[in-house]
Amino acid sequence: MAVNGHVEQADNGDFSVQVRRRELVPADSPLPESWLPLSNLDLLLPPVYPTFFFVYEKPIDIHLKFQSMISALKKALSKMLIPCFPLAGEVVTSPTGEPEIHCNNNGVEFIEAYADIELRNLDLHHPDASVAGKLVPKRPTAVLCLQVTELKCGGTVLSCTLDHRVSDGYSAKMFLDAWAEMTTSGTISAAPTFRRSLLSPRRLGLPDKSLNDLYRVAPPALPYTPRAHEYAGRIYYMKAEAMASLQALAGSSHGTKRTKFEAFSGCMWKAMAKSAGDGETCKMGVIIDGRSRLVDDVRSMDTMARYYGNVLSLPYSESEAKELTCNPLSWVADQVHDFLESRVTTDHFLGLVDWVEAHKPHQLMTSLVYKGTMEGPSFAVSNGRVFQPSRLDFGWGKPILGSCYFPWGVDSGYVMLMPSPVGDGDWVVYMHLFNHQLNMVEAELCDILEPLKLANLMSSSSPICRGGATF
Incomplete structure (x- = not known):
């Protein structure tokens, strides 16, 4: 049609x-x-x-x-x-x-x-x-x-x-x-x-009660924010050397190296905490893919790698804003690592499948979204490293940029990183936050985040001339 x-x-x-x-x-x-x-x-x-x-x-x-x-x-x-x-x-x-x-x-x-x-x-x-x-x-x-x-x-x-x-x-x-x-x-x-049996619940018992803190039964209407007009989207570019510097600063006080994602998430958490009011907390969630955790042999690994559907969890951690802003990035990155380590497990994802089974047919939702920013800043970070835009050549060349657009309509921010297809180790960062939060993030991270400019990514040999006529 x-x-x-x-x-x-x-x-x-x-x-x-x-x-x-x-x-x-x-x-x-x-x-x-x-x-x-x-x-x-x-x-x-x-x-x-x-x-x-x-x-x-x-x-x-x-x-x-x-x-x-x-x-x-x-x-x-x-x-x-x-x-x-x-x-x-x-x-x-x-x-x-x-x-x-x-x-x-x-x-x-x-x-x-x-x-x-x-x-x-x-x-x-x-x-x-x-x-x-x-x-x-x-x-x-x-x-x-x-x-x-x-x-x-x-x-x-x-x-x-x-x-x-x-x-x-x-x-x-x-x-x-x-x-x-x-x-x-x-x-x-x-x-x-699309084999749904890969995510079948185990024998019903008592689901892990800790999941009651991460998820809840949704109200009859989802809590869409009445302040939607105060949100805005931005896309930034982050050079590989800026990410490397950030990762070095996020190194554990015990000499343990933190991942780039842990370093960036910790940096965002500190910046967002500065937008909090007196006595408020700051909540950060991290979207985790569980495919690699739901395998027990090579055969199931291949099957889960091809599974189409949602295999996600959104754990979050909440800290006093003052504690986040006063401590160094290495301390905050340690907090990110510790709360992720307890959730990126096979038992967590199997337990989540069981927890949903025990609460059917109610609509469920993450507590991070439900609590919202009225109690302090709240946002989720997603790691789009699985995207390799350079693979998306449909016959007319590779893209010069890949990103996302996701104003998800709830009273919580959203941040996503994706690798740049043109800069080795560079990142493209999408943010959907309150305007005042964006202003704070830009002020705090101005040394590592650059406003995205397509002209900087275009090849000098492109048929599209930057400063003259288009051929």
């Missing part, structure tokens, strides 16, 4: 976007109708829609036309939807009141658009103005929504918006990698698995 011969145009401040075509792309082979339950870990997620997007310069091959790129993408997508058939379905409510996937091959939403702006002028440092509703859809209507936007200069932005109840970041990465492989080679080396 497509919108043909109709152009939607929206005036979006500095540039306009035309939707040339909007359609549902089904699998290119008939699929039997079926229903796929969500796993217990899927049921921890509300209906929110994160987006990952990737920016490409104009292809070096001047004979490669945009419509040829679109045709190749859709052809590969229809093939991908045979092994990934749930992504062409719809999330519906089961007879027991829980969400499930109706695998009806309704199709993936595919949007072809045109943006009247050149790549070098695209301000991705302020994604609320340049990305929302322009380079990503305003309201996704399917389990998976893809948008490919041609820029005035011949560059391209490809975005992927997912229903979080069906996909986590690892799953998104797995789909995107396979889609690129299918587009360029006509096949994929490893098909995802």
